[in-house]
Amino acid sequence: MSMAEREAERAAAIELHELEKSFGLAKIIHGVNLAVPPGERHAIIGPNGAGKSTLFNLITGKYSPSGGAVHINGQDVAGLKPYQINRMGLSRSFQITNIFPKMTVFENIRCGLLWKMNYRYSFWHLVDRQHDLTERAEEILEQINMTARRDDLAGMLAYAEQRALEIGVTIAGGADIIMLDEPCAGMSTSETEYIVDLIRQVTAGKTLVIVEHDMGVIFNLADRISVLVYGEIIATDTPENIRGNARVQEAYLGSEDGH
Amino acid sequence: MSRIANSPLTAGTRSLIPLSSALPWLIAIAFLFGLPVVFPSGSALTIMNQMAITIIFALAYNMLLGQGGMLSFGHAVYMGLGGFFCMHVLNWVENDGLWLPLPLLPILGGLFGLLFAFLIGGFSTRRAGTVFAMISLGVGELIAACSIIIVVFFGGEEGVSGDRTMGPEFFGIDFAQQQEVYYLSAVWLIVSALAMYLFSRTPIGRIANAVRDNEERAEFLGYSQRNVRWISFCASGFFCGIAGALFAINFEILTEENLNLATSGEILLVTFLGGVGFFIGPIIGAVVFILLKTVLGLYTELWALYAGILFLLTVMFFPNGLTGLIAMHVGPYKRGRLGVLALPYIKMVGPLMVFILSGAAVFEILFHSREAATGEGEMTLYGLTFSSHGILPVAVAAGIAIASFLLLHRLAPQLREAWDAANPVDRRS
Numbered sequence: 001m002s003m004a005e006r007e008a009e010r011a012a013a014i015e016l017h018e019l020e021k022s023f024g025l026a027k028i029i030h031g032v033n034l035a036v037p038p039g040e041r042h043a044i045i046g047p048n049g050a051g052k053s054t055l056f057n058l059i060t061g062k063y064s065p066s067g068g069a070v071h072i073n074g075q076d077v078a079g080l081k082p083y084q085i086n087r088m089g090l091s092r093s094f095q096i097t098n099i100f101p102k103m104t105v106f107e108n109i110r111c112g113l114l115w116k117m118n119y120r121y122s123f124w125h126l127v128d129r130q131h132d133l134t135e136r137a138e139e140i141l142e143q144i145n146m147t148a149r150r151d152d153l154a155g156m157l158a159y160a161e162q163r164a165l166e167i168g169v170t171i172a173g174g175a176d177i178i179m180l181d182e183p184c185a186g187m188s189t190s191e192t193e194y195i196v197d198l199i200r201q202v203t204a205g206k207t208l209v210i211v212e213h214d215m216g217v218i219f220n221l222a223d224r225i226s227v228l229v230y231g232e233i234i235a236t237d238t239p240e241n242i243r244g245n246a247r248v249q250e251a252y253l254g255s256e257d258g259h
Numbered sequence: 260m261s262r263i264a265n266s267p268l269t270a271g272t273r274s275l276i277p278l279s280s281a282l283p284w285l286i287a288i289a290f291l292f293g294l295p296v297v298f299p300s301g302s303a304l305t306i307m308n309q310m311a312i313t314i315i316f317a318l319a320y321n322m323l324l325g326q327g328g329m330l331s332f333g334h335a336v337y338m339g340l341g342g343f344f345c346m347h348v349l350n351w352v353e354n355d356g357l358w359l360p361l362p363l364l365p366i367l368g369g370l371f372g373l374l375f376a377f378l379i380g381g382f383s384t385r386r387a388g389t390v391f392a393m394i395s396l397g398v399g400e401l402i403a404a405c406s407i408i409i410v411v412f413f414g415g416e417e418g419v420s421g422d423r424t425m426g427p428e429f430f431g432i433d434f435a436q437q438q439e440v441y442y443l444s445a446v447w448l449i450v451s452a453l454a455m456y457l458f459s460r461t462p463i464g465r466i467a468n469a470v471r472d473n474e475e476r477a478e479f480l481g482y483s484q485r486n487v488r489w490i491s492f493c494a495s496g497f498f499c500g501i502a503g504a505l506f507a508i509n510f511e512i513l514t515e516e517n518l519n520l521a522t523s524g525e526i527l528l529v530t531f532l533g534g535v536g537f538f539i540g541p542i543i544g545a546v547v548f549i550l551l552k553t554v555l556g557l558y559t560e561l562w563a564l565y566a567g568i569l570f571l572l573t574v575m576f577f578p579n580g581l582t583g584l585i586a587m588h589v590g591p592y593k594r595g596r597l598g599v600l601a602l603p604y605i606k607m608v609g610p611l612m613v614f615i616l617s618g619a620a621v622f623e624i625l626f627h628s629r630e631a632a633t634g635e636g637e638m639t640l641y642g643l644t645f646s647s648h649g650i651l652p653v654a655v656a657a658g659i660a661i662a663s664f665l666l667l668h669r670l671a672p673q674l675r676e677a678w679d680a681a682n683p684v685d686r687r688s
Contacts, residue, residue, distance in 0.1 A: 082478040092479055100472045111469045115481030119462035121490055126460045173480065
């Protein structure tokens, strides 16, 4: 068996099959099919209102599909709650910063570690005494360059720092599928560069699905890109081919001017 | 003491129990055991017992409100049920020869509270916020109504009573003396408070905070928000049951009053008054409230009015409670600027006392003129005896109150200036 064949044999990290979602009469997602192989950096782009966030919420269990199926590592996740999907090794960030503002930076990271390090609902451990927890949390702080901010309240951080912390919390549990929802939204060019480097570094060897508006970010980072327009994927391909795709240019990139 | 949301991280300390964190507890233990020496009278012991019970109840309540973000309007249920069950256990000890040393009774009360918290929490903790609050209200009403219907367990209107001294002696102590009951309550207070503090430092305790602040994020970190709330709820129910058992031991009677909404509301008030964001908040709230209820209650029937006004002012101006008011001074203290505040404070103490006393006089005179029996128009207030009828006494009291308020108002800018001087704006680059 060749390498390529073995790759095909392995279950996709994320597989969407005829996925549909309606809110009342409004159909937001129209039968999406997509397979993201393990280790790929996959970007989802599309104009505002295309359904990118809805698609994200369907994959991560926040919404349940109106039709079709989501498979994570080959397993159907129909009816599973977000926390159950998270335990299967999928972790996500949010478009709007979603951290624990009243906790310190260190504690935010530690909250992301507790379940995966098997502390679960324990009331017989004291968190401050668990050296494995502390060490791992400090390693992650080092990774996201926030060691100096260790004991500051998360709510007091600058916006870009909060976004970096959000990524730290998302990767803390060691999930092998990372989903980032517009991690660079509202950032300056230099901040964006910093965050993209950070993403590249912390998701090395993992499957990454990223929604982003910033085209520079996408073409730089992604192995493959899917273009979502009005709830349908009109193309999935490498960045070069997407750039040259006439349908994509017409449907999306062409309308970028007014953006 | 440490703030729940932002406690100092003591990770890395290798010693088994660092002295700095054990010290407050050692002081508390010494204080509790020294109290009866200073206040040996029976009424003082009664007040202190009541405080111990209320502190445990309020701390347990704050496991939900402060730490878990759950507003319960029916929490008297878990303390009350624990208490009723313990009353029955005491009667089994007395009548059926059940062997149980009294000091162990709170464990049974706690387990009974835990059992009901487990059953009721199973459906009430599915949702947080308003849904949870409404279910707690409904369950509170339901159990209070049951107390009149299910006479076998709740004893109907006269409640259930018993005798704590009928069990086996515990190292020669039969708990007939009020002081012995005090020491029993004090030991359980320390054990419960320490256990509840440590609970807040466990993985489930930290995640309870996380769910309180952002339940969605916690779900995407692998935690079921419902299970987190349920476990907190059970733990709270356990400690409420301990408080109920101590109530049963102390008062030897439980009635419908221990379950009803008034009691549930009272514990909410106590906890909020002290400050929900601090571990010691409920302790301060309970001490202040019980002092108002018992000591002030000796002097005036209007104590509940004053407690209500204090509660209102606290909620309006110091949302972090009385503990928050104290904590506001930690910053100036650390910067060594507390002295700046001393003079304005001293200037305000006099007018403030006059304002409080004259304001209270207005209420007292009005109350007396309405409530006193006919022919007993004379009243004694602050050592003065006068007729409460007629406009003059009220007018004088009101006049003094207004004058002192105006003086306070004039002094306020000085205080504000001093406050700003003591709390320089933190300029960050």
